[in-house]
Amino acid sequence: MLSLQRPLLVTCLHLLLLLPWSHSRILRHTNGFHYQDLSNGNSNGNGKDEIYFNGIRLHVESPQHSVSATKGSNVTLLCHYHYEPELTTPRRTRVRWFWLPAYTNTTSPETFARESKVMVAMGGRHRSYGSFKGRVRLRRSAPGDMSLVINELQLNDTGRYRCEVIDGLEDESVTMKLELTGVVFPYYSHEGRYHFNFFDAQQACQDQDATLATFEQLFAEWEDGLDWCNAGWLADGTVQYPIRDSRVVCGGKDVAPGVRSYGHRHKILHQYDAFCFTASIKGTVYYLKHPTKLNFTEAVQACASKGSQIAKVGQLYAAWKLMGLDCCKAGWLSDRSVRYPITTPRANCGPLEPGVHCFGFPAPSMKFGVYCYEQMI
Template sequence: MRSTMIGLLRPLLVVCASLLLLLLLLPGAHSRIPRYTNGFHYQDIGNGNGNGEIYFNGVRLLVESPQPSVSATRGSSVTLPCHYHYEPEPTAPRRTRVKWSWLPANTVGAPASAENVVTETEVMVAMGNRHLSYGSFRGRVRLRRSAPGDMSLVINELQLNDTGRYRCEVIDGVEDESVTVDLELRGVVFPYYSQTGRYHFNFYEAQQVCQDQDATLATFEQLFTAWEDGLDWCNAGWLADGTVQYPITVPRDGCGGVDLDPGLRSYGQRHRLLHRYDAFCFSASVKGTVYFLKHLTKLNFTEAVQACARDGSQIAKVGQLFSAWRLMGLDRCDAGWLADGSVRYPITKARANCGPPEPGVRSFGFPPLFLKFGVYCYR
């Protein structure tokens, strides 16, 4: 009896299922079925473009920046623009959370490896009137909030290591949109080699010697800009991403050959501990002043250090001299000691008896410390 009833009902069930399917496929039928909504609506995949994409059909969160890159000077304040809005504008305010994160310049575009783990660092998170900043940015960052939707990041007291790519991420429920802004410092790239000759630094030693000269290892972009400005140097040096390169504006033998076009010659990624090269350092403007100390007599290195101290200053570093030359126009045709034991002088207007016919920082290398020169001080 039971099997007979099931046999009679089966055709009826099939007919009912077919009718229900037909109703669902009719235009507007889906609107008759109650559904959960959170203010966002997406059309069914079957109503897409045939490639499995889902069309958006509701309030949309947009995050934008009018400037993909910003440049500033060291020690100044800078604003990284970021704004968000909705299309269409919602009728009631929505609760959003904002997170700014940072990818340092030496990791932007660098391949991830065991030696180089490319990760973003949190700078600030904010929700409503509450905010929290992290690490070296603590106490130096805030949101501008000059208008509704303005989440621009203001960074005070810019440091050499602040360069890189910043991400502005706005989170609203299930919506999460972001935009990036690159921050660059205006400065100067200079090659640096050891007192004992060229090619003596591994990667970490190159980082340290640049830091010792009030600089950082240059990024590829900084070296490329320096090459565009005329930097020509035939010795290979470390960059911040762990590559080894050198800039050539005049092709010649021994520097890649005369058949190669001008450009950056690259050795690619090298072993950061085993391989040894020079360094390309980057220095930005300094708050203080670099000056040539007027003294009745020339000085050996020890006397030069003492003379700056008596003048209320300290002997200048190489990065400080390069910054003063490039960014402040320091021009002096007098050779002077620097803190690393080198002797140099800055020329912005080339002239007779002051070295080559191009502007630049002239170098006497690392003479014996008992020889007598002038001195450049920093206050």
């Protein structure tokens, strides 16, 4: 008897699957989002069935496409979500913030795979990751507000941020770019031109309170007037140089001005200069008033005696570009170079153009002034 029931059960199930409404059914998920599967003769022309949404819709938005901030400051990246139609009761949603460094190729199909987590939050629980740990929080100023607050911005925080809101099977996201206000400066070794491989260049910029510049940062500086005839590493591993005035010794007189590129180079075997990027500083750079000129060792000690430290090249550039430091006196810096910042060109102050002018790397025994850096507490 049992053996006779089994074929009958299979036949009944088969008939149920053949009923017309079995091919045009509503798939109901526990999160309240509803879809209609129109797979019975309704394809998109590519042989793929279409799924139509006929319920609640999740929207994630931001009024920001690009955000500019200063190093050491706090910044808020805006992200809000809402539902259509509006809901009468709150729902448990999860938010994830991701970060893609500025030097990453955002057009690559592997972009998402290279994103790093910044924060994950659900309800009152949250977790931050990597260099963002302890520096980020959600603002939550109103229902649906998932804006990210980043404290104590660092040079390496620049890049693309993505806010993803998840509700059950639904997820939507929005992206924005974070940039720091700063200045790009060319930098070379005390041994001479073209002595940095890529990793040497990274370290050299870091030692001077800077980071390797991105192409976008170098291009913006070129638009602002930077003209430099020596090629340098950028953060993406390319080697480029900005030319405003075309000339024979800089790639050819008949070649159009612009940021010229050597493309990617071997990061260990090839050697060039560096283009560094620095942003505003949390402190003051000043020329030390001293009764006599100083050799390098005396210069370091003189700053220390004032409760300061000898300034780095990146700090001097930031003070010149962002704080208007103007001083027609050459002084030692921490890398044993001698430089001075000019915002208002004038006679007897070097070239008739603004900039941080450099005397190179004199012998440490030679006598100059010194630029000190006093950090804010």
